[in-house]
Amino acid sequence: MTTQTHLNLAVITGSVREGRFGPVVTDWFTRQAGEHGRFTVDVIDLADVPLPLELPPVPPSMEPDPQRPAGMAALTDRLAAADAVVLVTPEYNRSFPASLKQAVDWHFTQWQRKPVAFVGYSGGTGGVLAIEQLRQVLGELQAHTVREYVSFPRYYEHFTADGAWQAPGHAAADAKVMLDELTWWAQALAAARRG
Numbered sequence: 001m002t003t004q005t006h007l008n009l010a011v012i013t014g015s016v017r018e019g020r021f022g023p024v025v026t027d028w029f030t031r032q033a034g035e036h037g038r039f040t041v042d043v044i045d046l047a048d049v050p051l052p053l054e055l056p057p058v059p060p061s062m063e064p065d066p067q068r069p070a071g072m073a074a075l076t077d078r079l080a081a082a083d084a085v086v087l088v089t090p091e092y093n094r095s096f097p098a099s100l101k102q103a104v105d106w107h108f109t110q111w112q113r114k115p116v117a118f119v120g121y122s123g124g125t126g127g128v129l130a131i132e133q134l135r136q137v138l139g140e141l142q143a144h145t146v147r148e149y150v151s152f153p154r155y156y157e158h159f160t161a162d163g164a165w166q167a168p169g170h171a172a173a174d175a176k177v178m179l180d181e182l183t184w185w186a187q188a189l190a191a192a193r194r195g
Contacts, residue, residue, distance in 0.1 A: 007186045009039035010082035014089040014100035016047040021121065021155060024163040026088045029119050029150065032175040033086075038183045042078055049075045051102040065108055072106060079110035084117070084186040085143075089130045091122035096130035104137055111141040113193055115185035117178050118149040126151030146185055148178035 011030055015022035026043060033041050050071040068076060079085070089096045104111070116138050120127020128151055135145045150171055152158055158167040165171070 006040045007038060007083040007183065007190065008042065008081055009033060009084050009086065009182075009186075010042050010044055010078055011086045012088065012100075012103070013043070013045045013047070014087055014103075015097050016099040017097070020047075020090070022088055022090060024159055025119060025121050025152065025155065027163050028159070028165060029086065029088060029175060032172060033179060036176060036179040036183075038179070039084070042082065044075065044078055046099045046103055049103070051099055051106070053098075053102065055105055066106065068106060075103065076107060076110060079107055082110075082114065083190050084115045084182050085111075086117045086119060086182070087134060088119045089121075089127055089134065091120060091125060091127045091130040094129045095133055100134070101137070104134075104141070108141060111138060111143040113142060113144070113189050115144045115146055115182055115189060117146045117182045119152075119175075120149065121152035121155035123155075124153060126153035126155075144185055144189065146178065146181045148174070148181045150174045150178055 011026060011033065013022040013026045023045065030041055030043055033039050050069060052069060056066040087100065089100055118131040118134065120131045131149055138145055152171065158165065158169070158171070160166050
């Protein structure tokens with residue numbers, strides 16, 4: 001097991017729609033990760049990344065990493081540098097947003113043998129249905145999705161307009177448990193990747 005003090009954590013805001021609430025949830029979670037103290041946090045907002053809807057053709061060699069548009073290079077490098085990833089996702093029509101699927105599908109080796117955790121939010125389920133679908137997708141890419149997650153049903157009742165937490169509850173405790181689990185897996189898998 002590695003004795004590394006700080007691990008690189010990519011926190012990805014998955015929604016890109018106008019009027020989105022994702023950055024508020026991401027800011028809250030980033031503060032939790034900072035207080036946890038085991039991660040160097042890299043916040044990635046998919047609204048800042050050009051994500052073409054069409055994927056490149058499958059090359060004859062079945063090369064796992066496609067040729068990507070130049071504007072996607074920074075995202076690819078940041079995912080490659082991450083020891084762990086947290087996806088902040090809304091739930092749209094019982095699933096996760098297309099922007100998040102595109103970011104996942106454009107990358108292959110960048111997800112492999114890395115732990116991924118989730119912070120979900122929505123009106124009713126708190127993003128749980130989106131999270132469960134993401135678990136299936138990321139499993140196909142050989143990522144390890146951790147069991148613990150943070151969920152915000154009726155998210156609009158929990159935050160003020162400036163993003164401050166305003167409701168009693170267990171979200172901070174849930175985030176700590178998730179971050180503890182993510183730390184364990186990030187250390188174990190980083191050591192295994194170094195081999």
